[in-house]
Amino acid sequence: MVTTKTVKGRKLNTRRYLNAARYVVSVDCIIFGFDGEHVKLLLIRRSFEPEKGKWSLVGGFVQPGEGVEKAASRVLKSLTGLEGVYMEQLQTFGDPTRDPVERTISIAFYALIDIHQYEQQLTEAGHPEWVPLNKIPSLIFDHERMVESAKSKLQAQATFQPVLFELLPEQFTLPLVQNLYERVFEKAFDKRNFSRKLLSSGLLLKTGRKERSKSKKGAFYYMLDKRKYRSFFRSLINGMAAKES
Amino acid sequence: MVTTKTVKGRKLNTRRYLNAARYVVSVDCIIFGFDGEHVKLLLIRRSFEPEKGKWSLVGGFVQPGEGVEKAASRVLKSLTGLEGVYMEQLQTFGDPTRDPVERTISIAFYALIDIHQYEQQLTEAGHPEWVPLNKIPSLIFDHERMVESAKSKLQAQATFQPVLFELLPEQFTLPLVQNLYERVFEKAFDKRNFSRKLLSSGLLLKTGRKERSKSKKGAFYYMLDKRKYRSFFRSLINGMAAKES
Numbered sequence: 001m002v003t004t005k006t007v008k009g010r011k012l013n014t015r016r017y018l019n020a021a022r023y024v025v026s027v028d029c030i031i032f033g034f035d036g037e038h039v040k041l042l043l044i045r046r047s048f049e050p051e052k053g054k055w056s057l058v059g060g061f062v063q064p065g066e067g068v069e070k071a072a073s074r075v076l077k078s079l080t081g082l083e084g085v086y087m088e089q090l091q092t093f094g095d096p097t098r099d100p101v102e103r104t105i106s107i108a109f110y111a112l113i114d115i116h117q118y119e120q121q122l123t124e125a126g127h128p129e130w131v132p133l134n135k136i137p138s139l140i141f142d143h144e145r146m147v148e149s150a151k152s153k154l155q156a157q158a159t160f161q162p163v164l165f166e167l168l169p170e171q172f173t174l175p176l177v178q179n180l181y182e183r184v185f186e187k188a189f190d191k192r193n194f195s196r197k198l199l200s201s202g203l204l205l206k207t208g209r210k211e212r213s214k215s216k217k218g219a220f221y222y223m224l225d226k227r228k229y230r231s232f233f234r235s236l237i238n239g240m241a242a243k244e245s
Numbered sequence: 246m247v248t249t250k251t252v253k254g255r256k257l258n259t260r261r262y263l264n265a266a267r268y269v270v271s272v273d274c275i276i277f278g279f280d281g282e283h284v285k286l287l288l289i290r291r292s293f294e295p296e297k298g299k300w301s302l303v304g305g306f307v308q309p310g311e312g313v314e315k316a317a318s319r320v321l322k323s324l325t326g327l328e329g330v331y332m333e334q335l336q337t338f339g340d341p342t343r344d345p346v347e348r349t350i351s352i353a354f355y356a357l358i359d360i361h362q363y364e365q366q367l368t369e370a371g372h373p374e375w376v377p378l379n380k381i382p383s384l385i386f387d388h389e390r391m392v393e394s395a396k397s398k399l400q401a402q403a404t405f406q407p408v409l410f411e412l413l414p415e416q417f418t419l420p421l422v423q424n425l426y427e428r429v430f431e432k433a434f435d436k437r438n439f440s441r442k443l444l445s446s447g448l449l450l451k452t453g454r455k456e457r458s459k460s461k462k463g464a465f466y467y468m469l470d471k472r473k474y475r476s477f478f479r480s481l482i483n484g485m486a487a488k489e490s
Contacts, residue, residue: 007295007345008295010295012294014346017346021306022267022269023267024266024267025268048258050252050259064348067339067340067341068339089336089337091334092352094270094352096312101252101257105270
């Protein structure tokens with residue numbers, strides 16, 4: 001039994017590695033999208049056993065020599081066509097029995113994207129479908145838990161950071177912002193309080209233009225003050241640490 | 246070559262699993278501690294090759310049948326004696342070359358604890374040592390990157406949540422709070438601004454007692470208003486979502 005290996009020119013006793021167990025490792029991508037009205041989740045039909053044909057997150061096995069972030073991008077592209085999506089690691093799901101065939105440790109990634117921006121890229125490879133958050137079907141394995149965990153993370157981020165504004169058009173009305181927040185948080189907000197809190201952030205610039213198709217009174221278009229937005233971010237990060245008042 | 250397996254009574258084609266690569270998976274624990282004055286990091290000397298004897302995070306391989314959270318607790322206990330530490334997942338580090346012996350995917354966990362509270366538990370098993378944050382030696386593999394990532398996460402948490410108060414004694418002075426924040430953020434804060442921001446949170450109750458050993462004028466002891474602290478937490482989480490003003 002070989003228990004040594006030459007590492008950087010030195011012959012080392014690597015018995016500890018020899019005795020270690022090895023596992024299949026997968027990535028699962030939780031891609032949320034906003035189409036201007038609904039927040040949706042990107043799902044595929046699983047193409048192999050077990051659970052073949054069932055609704056699944058976009059996932060696959062990590063290949064040798066491939067970093068885990070790269071695996072997530074490759075899997076996402078090969079099954080949906082989506083490319084250039086910035087995904088963050090959510091959490092690794094390592095319950096020994098989560099996959100009935102054999103232990104598979106899955107690294108979950110998530111992202112929130114503008115559905116229209118990626119519309120052209122979407123292919124038929126893995127039969128991807130955008131499903132509204134309130135109509136998610138049963139998913140395989142622990143994928144529903146993964147989605148719940150990603151939703152919580154997204155809600156926490158949306159609370160502390162103006163991250164959702166990345167999804168809005170350059171000019172937007174307050175009702176549009178409220179709709180997006182209501183979709184992400186899955187609850188209704190009081191209109192007056194929501195607008196007041198939003199405007200009190202000081203991040204929005206009122207334009208002179210009004211959107212008039214949805215009410216007689218109309219709703220002003222706003223823009224994000226990008227300079228303030230960036231410094232708002234910085235000051236949030238610095239938080240109590242900020243020397244300036 | 247066996248390409249089928251009986252899963253839940255059904256014989257399935259599991260060739261895709263057979264072809265998947267398998268990897269060693271490890272856990273690494275980044276344990277920060279506060280001793281009332283300094284923030285420190287818990288390190289051990291690695292007990293096997295490669296890098297035997299070098300400074301390392303508290304880490305080990307995930308065993309068959311053992312969840313990854315449980316692996317982290319087991320490894321922490323066996324190498325340091327520490328038990329009952331609530332660790333959160335930080336991130337999974339999956340660079341294919343991070344371990345020179347063979348590809349090892351590592352799930353990093355972190356925690357911030359009160360050093361005194363766990364003093365009795367600390368054993369000599371893995372020769373654990375508390376090292377001040379500003380005196381961390383060279384660490385093996387990508388462990389320095391792990392520590393940097395954990396520090397950033399901790400700083401972000403301390404910005405948005407009163408998480409650091411968990412580490413303070415029941416009654417504390419404002420200079421003590423400031424010292425803790427300065428250690429975690431690794432910079433100096435302006436005393437007047439820091440106190441003002443802290444008090445404006447409305448979370449602190451002033452006691453009538455003063456700490457007099459450190460200055461002639463003395464510093465009032467404060468306590469956390471636990472009821473407000475909990476609702477502050479909730480309202481942070483609800484954030485813009487809060488219906489009540």
